[in-house]
Amino acid sequence: MRSSTVKKATNPPPDKEPGYLSLPVEGQAVDREPHSYERWLITKLLRMTGSPPIAFKLWNNDVVAPETGYPKYTLSVKDPRALFSLVTNPNLAFGDLYSAGRLDVDNNLPDLMAELYRSIHRAREDWPKWLEALWRTPPPRSSSVEDARDNIHHHYDLGNRFYQLWLDRAEMQYTCAYYERPDLTLEQAQLAKLEHVCRKLRLKPGQTVIEAGCGWGGLARYMARHYGVRVQAYNISREQVAYARAEARRQGLEHRIEYIDDDYRNLSGQCDAFVSIGMLEHVGKENYPQLAELIRRSLKPNGLALLHSIGRNRPMLMNTWIEKRIFPGAYPPSLSEFLSICESGNFSVLDVENLRLHYAQTLKHWLERFEQHRDDVTAMYDEHFTRAWRLYLAGSIAAFEVGSLQLFQVLFTRADNHQLPQSRCDIYQSAAAPAND
Amino acid sequence: MRSSTVKKATNPPPDKEPGYLSLPVEGQAVDREPHSYERWLITKLLRMTGSPPIAFKLWNNDVVAPETGYPKYTLSVKDPRALFSLVTNPNLAFGDLYSAGRLDVDNNLPDLMAELYRSIHRAREDWPKWLEALWRTPPPRSSSVEDARDNIHHHYDLGNRFYQLWLDRAEMQYTCAYYERPDLTLEQAQLAKLEHVCRKLRLKPGQTVIEAGCGWGGLARYMARHYGVRVQAYNISREQVAYARAEARRQGLEHRIEYIDDDYRNLSGQCDAFVSIGMLEHVGKENYPQLAELIRRSLKPNGLALLHSIGRNRPMLMNTWIEKRIFPGAYPPSLSEFLSICESGNFSVLDVENLRLHYAQTLKHWLERFEQHRDDVTAMYDEHFTRAWRLYLAGSIAAFEVGSLQLFQVLFTRADNHQLPQSRCDIYQSAAAPAND
Numbered sequence: 035m036r037s038s039t040v041k042k043a044t045n046p047p048p049d050k051e052p053g054y055l056s057l058p059v060e061g062q063a064v065d066r067e068p069h070s071y072e073r074w075l076i077t078k079l080l081r082m083t084g085s086p087p088i089a090f091k092l093w094n095n096d097v098v099a100p101e102t103g104y105p106k107y108t109l110s111v112k113d114p115r116a117l118f119s120l121v122t123n124p125n126l127a128f129g130d131l132y133s134a135g136r137l138d139v140d141n142n143l144p145d146l147m148a149e150l151y152r153s154i155h156r157a158r159e160d161w162p163k164w165l166e167a168l169w170r171t172p173p174p175r176s177s178s179v180e181d182a183r184d185n186i187h188h189h190y191d192l193g194n195r196f197y198q199l200w201l202d203r204a205e206m207q208y209t210c211a212y213y214e215r216p217d218l219t220l221e222q223a224q225l226a227k228l229e230h231v232c233r234k235l236r237l238k239p240g241q242t243v244i245e246a247g248c249g250w251g252g253l254a255r256y257m258a259r260h261y262g263v264r265v266q267a268y269n270i271s272r273e274q275v276a277y278a279r280a281e282a283r284r285q286g287l288e289h290r291i292e293y294i295d296d297d298y299r300n301l302s303g304q305c306d307a308f309v310s311i312g313m314l315e316h317v318g319k320e321n322y323p324q325l326a327e328l329i330r331r332s333l334k335p336n337g338l339a340l341l342h343s344i345g346r347n348r349p350m351l352m353n354t355w356i357e358k359r360i361f362p363g364a365y366p367p368s369l370s371e372f373l374s375i376c377e378s379g380n381f382s383v384l385d386v387e388n389l390r391l392h393y394a395q396t397l398k399h400w401l402e403r404f405e406q407h408r409d410d411v412t413a414m415y416d417e418h419f420t421r422a423w424r425l426y427l428a429g430s431i432a433a434f435e436v437g438s439l440q441l442f443q444v445l446f447t448r449a450d451n452h453q454l455p456q457s458r459c460d461i462y463q464s465a466a467a468p469a470n471d
Numbered sequence: 472m473r474s475s476t477v478k479k480a481t482n483p484p485p486d487k488e489p490g491y492l493s494l495p496v497e498g499q500a501v502d503r504e505p506h507s508y509e510r511w512l513i514t515k516l517l518r519m520t521g522s523p524p525i526a527f528k529l530w531n532n533d534v535v536a537p538e539t540g541y542p543k544y545t546l547s548v549k550d551p552r553a554l555f556s557l558v559t560n561p562n563l564a565f566g567d568l569y570s571a572g573r574l575d576v577d578n579n580l581p582d583l584m585a586e587l588y589r590s591i592h593r594a595r596e597d598w599p600k601w602l603e604a605l606w607r608t609p610p611p612r613s614s615s616v617e618d619a620r621d622n623i624h625h626h627y628d629l630g631n632r633f634y635q636l637w638l639d640r641a642e643m644q645y646t647c648a649y650y651e652r653p654d655l656t657l658e659q660a661q662l663a664k665l666e667h668v669c670r671k672l673r674l675k676p677g678q679t680v681i682e683a684g685c686g687w688g689g690l691a692r693y694m695a696r697h698y699g700v701r702v703q704a705y706n707i708s709r710e711q712v713a714y715a716r717a718e719a720r721r722q723g724l725e726h727r728i729e730y731i732d733d734d735y736r737n738l739s740g741q742c743d744a745f746v747s748i749g750m751l752e753h754v755g756k757e758n759y760p761q762l763a764e765l766i767r768r769s770l771k772p773n774g775l776a777l778l779h780s781i782g783r784n785r786p787m788l789m790n791t792w793i794e795k796r797i798f799p800g801a802y803p804p805s806l807s808e809f810l811s812i813c814e815s816g817n818f819s820v821l822d823v824e825n826l827r828l829h830y831a832q833t834l835k836h837w838l839e840r841f842e843q844h845r846d847d848v849t850a851m852y853d854e855h856f857t858r859a860w861r862l863y864l865a866g867s868i869a870a871f872e873v874g875s876l877q878l879f880q881v882l883f884t885r886a887d888n889h890q891l892p893q894s895r896c897d898i899y900q901s902a903a904a905p906a907n908d
Binding site: 212213214215216347348349368369370373374376377380381382383384385386387388390391435436437440442449450451452454456457458459461462463 | 649650651652653784785786805806807810811813814817818819820821822823824825827828872873874877879886887888889891893894895896898899900
C-alpha cells in the first residue's frame, strides 16, 4: 500500500476496461414511502451478513432495526436504487455508494467497518452457493509490464501535495510503520521502520542496495544517510521519482542514490542487499517466479533480501471495491504464496515478522491527519474523492484490526550463503526509533 | 531429531517391513586384482557425483584418483560387492557399508560429507532420467498412530544411558541448541534454547502449557521451574517418559508437570501455550491437518503456539539411509509445507526464525562427546552401531552446514487473537544463556 485514488472526475486516467473507475450513477431524489419488500430486503441483508448491530435509516427517515440486539451504528440509505445495488453487489456498491454520499454512517467509520468484517467473516461460512456466486469477488486485473504503469499511475501519481497532507513529515512513507513502543508518533514510527529494515539487512558502509518500488525514496535516503551505502531505487511512478530525486539533491545524497524511472523487472546489476517495501501487493502472483529469478540474478553470494508486504493468513482475493477503485491489480498473498518466491528462487528464509497491528496504528494516524485536511483534499479533488479515501483508510484500519489483512516482513538469502547473522540480538540492541521527532 | 539407532543386532525391534533394519551382508575377503570395468565404474561414479576431490582406495590398495584436481579425501572400498552396491544404490549403501566397515574414510568425516553433498547437489541438475530413477529416494514410511510407536521406539528407546553419554548434562536436549554467542558451551546453548522458546511464548506464572513430544522432559521442567506454569507433556517413548517423571520428582516439580505416555493425537484440555520441539519431523505431511485441528481445539483464544522442526528450503524427501536405518517415518518439511499447518488451522503466523547453523554447531558438540565415548558405545551395542551413529551425526553436521537442512521455529496464534506482543524487543532484553554452566 503506497498510494491510492478514486480519480478526480475531471481528469480521468487511461481507461483500460469498460466501467473501470466509472463513478456510480447518481441517485434520484425520492419522496415515496419504502415498499414492504424493501424492508424485507434489509432484514434479509442483515441476516446474510451475520446480524451486525446496525440499523438502516431509509430515504424517508424510516428506520429498520436488526431483529435482535441494540444497534450501535446507523447506516443511511438515500434512495431505493442504492438499496438495490447494496443487496445485489455489496462488495463494490458499499464503497461506491458511500463515496457518492448515497450511503452514510452516523458514527465511527473504522469501528463500523470492523464490526461488519467480523460479522460477515462468521456469517459467510453458512452462505448458500447462490449467495457466494452473487457476491463473488472477481480476480485482480493484470500486472504485466504494460499494465503495471497504468495501475501504479492510477494510485501513486495523484499528486505529491495530496500525500504530503497526511503522511509522515519525516520521510513520506506510504507503508506500515513500526511502533516498537505504542506511544510513538507517526514520524518516529516511520523512522523506526526504516531503521528496523536496515538492521535486518545488516547493512555496512560501502555496500550496494537495490530497491524495487521506492515510493518517494525515503528508505534509499535513510540507508545512504545512516549506513553509507549506495542505492539503486526503481519506481514507475513519475511523480514519486521526481520528488525523490529533488529530495536527494536537497540532502546532498545524489552521489549515493540513483532513482530509476523504470519497472523493477528491467533492473540489472549486483547488490549486497535487495529490498522491496510495499511493492509485492502490486506484483501479481503470476509474476512471483520472475521476481524470484530477478532477485537471484542480482543478489551477491552472501547478500540478504527483504520483502515487506501486506498479506493474508490464507489465500483470498482482494476486496472488490479496493481493487477496482483504489488499487488496480492489488493482491495481498498468503504467507505460503509469499514464500513460493523463496522456494522458486532456491532461497533460504531466515526471518519472518508479522506487523499486523502496527499497520492498524499507522492507518489510524493517517486517517486522523486526513480528516484534519479533508477540506483541502476536497478543494484539490472533490467530495466524492474525499469520501472514497476516508472509506479506504477506515476500511483498512478495520481489516488489519480484525485480522483480515496481515503485514509480513520476510528476510532471506541464497541457500549457499553460510555467512549468516549469529542471531537476531543485534537488531534489538538499542531503540530503533529516534528519541524525538 | 530427538533420538536414533541402527539397532543392536542381538535385540531387533518389531520388524514391520522386509529388509527393515536388516544389516548389509558381510563382504567376502578378497585377494584378487580389481577388474578394469571396476575402475571404470569408479570414474563414472565420481563424474556422476560432480567430481568431488575424493580418491578411491580399493581392496588391494590400488588407488583411483579423480580425473581432475588433487584429492582431499580417500574413501576405502574393502570388497568388490561393496563397490557394486555403492554404484547401484548409493543413498542406502554408503551408510550401510560405512557402518559395516566395508567403506572407510581416512579423514574428517563431516567435511567429506559436506564436500560430497555440495558436489552431488550441483551435479544432480544434469543427471539423466535413468540415473534419477536408479538413485531415487523412496517416500517415508507411515506415521499413523499405530506405526508411530514403532518408529519412535526404534530411535528414542535406545537407552537413556546411551544418550546421557553425549547430550548436554543440563537438560538432555536432543534438539537444536541456541548459540546466541558462538562461544557458548553445549549446556549453555541448550538452556538458552529453552529460555528463547519460553520468551517467544511470553509465558506468565499460572498459565497452562501443552507440549507434544517432550523428549526427556527438559523443556517442561524448565518452564515449570523458571516460569511457574503447569505443563501437560506428551511422549510415546516409554524410556523417555520414565526418565522425565523421575527427574521432575527429584526436582520437586511433579505438582506442576504431568508427563503423559500417549500419542499427541490423543491430547485434550485447553492451554495458554502449545509447544512442540523436534516432533514435527516425525508427524508426516499427511497428518498436518490433524495436528492443526488439534492445536486449534486446545489453544485458548489468546494463546500462542510454537513449533520447532528441521525443515527444507524446498520440498524434498529425507535421505534414504537416515529414513531407513535411523529415523523411520522422518520427513523434514519445506517452510510452505510447514506453514500449511497454520493455513489449515486458520492461524496467523507471528514469527519465523531459522537456526540452521545453530544445529550444525549443536551436532559438532554432540559428535565430539560421542567420539570421546565411542568405546563405551561399542561396549553397550557393537562396532556397527558406533559407526552408523558416527556417520549419522557427521552427515547431519554436513547437511546443516551446506544448507540441505534448515531449522525453523514458527510462532503463531489464532487469527482473531488481537492481544499480540508489541514487538520482539522483549525476547532480546537480556542474554538467554546462563552466565556459567
